Every structure is written in C-alpha cells, then in structure tokens.
Amino acid sequence: MRIRCPYCREKIRKDASICPHCQQKLESSNDNSLSFATTLLLLGAMVSTGIAVGLLWGYYAETRLWHDET
Ligand SMILES: [Zn+2]
Numbered sequence: 001m002r003i004r005c006p007y008c009r010e011k012i013r014k015d016a017s018i019c020p021h022c023q024q025k026l027e028s029s030n031d032n033s034l035s036f037a038t039t040l041l042l043l044g045a046m047v048s049t050g051i052a053v054g055l056l057w058g059y060y061a062e063t064r065l066w067h068d069e070t
Pocket residue numbers: 005006007008009010019020021022023024
C-alpha cells in the first residue's frame with residue numbers, strides 16, 4: 001500500500017518515516033498508536049495508584065477503629 005507525500009506529492013511507502021524524495025519527516029500512524037498506548041498506560045497507573053491509596057486509607061481507618069475500641 002502506498003500513499004502520497006503531503007509535501008512533494010510523490011508516491012511513498014505508507015510506513016515511511018522520512019520521504020525519500022524530499023527528505024521531510026512524516027507523521028506515521030505508528031507514532032499515533034504509541035502515544036495513545038502511553039496515554040492508556042498513564043491512565044491505568046493513575047487509577048491503580050488511586051485504588052492503592054483508597055485501600056491503604058481504608059486499612060488505616062479500620063485499624064484506628066479497632067484501636068479506639070480497646
Ligand atoms: Zn516528499
């Protein structure tokens with residue numbers, strides 16, 4: 001599958017990162033999917049951290065409750 005270079009309009013490989021005709025850097029779909037995966041990874045890390053903090057806080061509140069009873 002071939003696409004046209006947006007700079008010089010020559011036919012180039014779809015996965016080419018640099019146009020062989022005008023040497024311009026090209027935006028590849030691979031880069032977009034990578035940044036999307038990175039965003040998902042960051043989001044997952046944030047959610048995991050939130051769950052871990054929530055669990056720790058719940059454990060802390062529970063142990064303090066036991067301490068108050070005795
Ligand atoms: Zn080009």
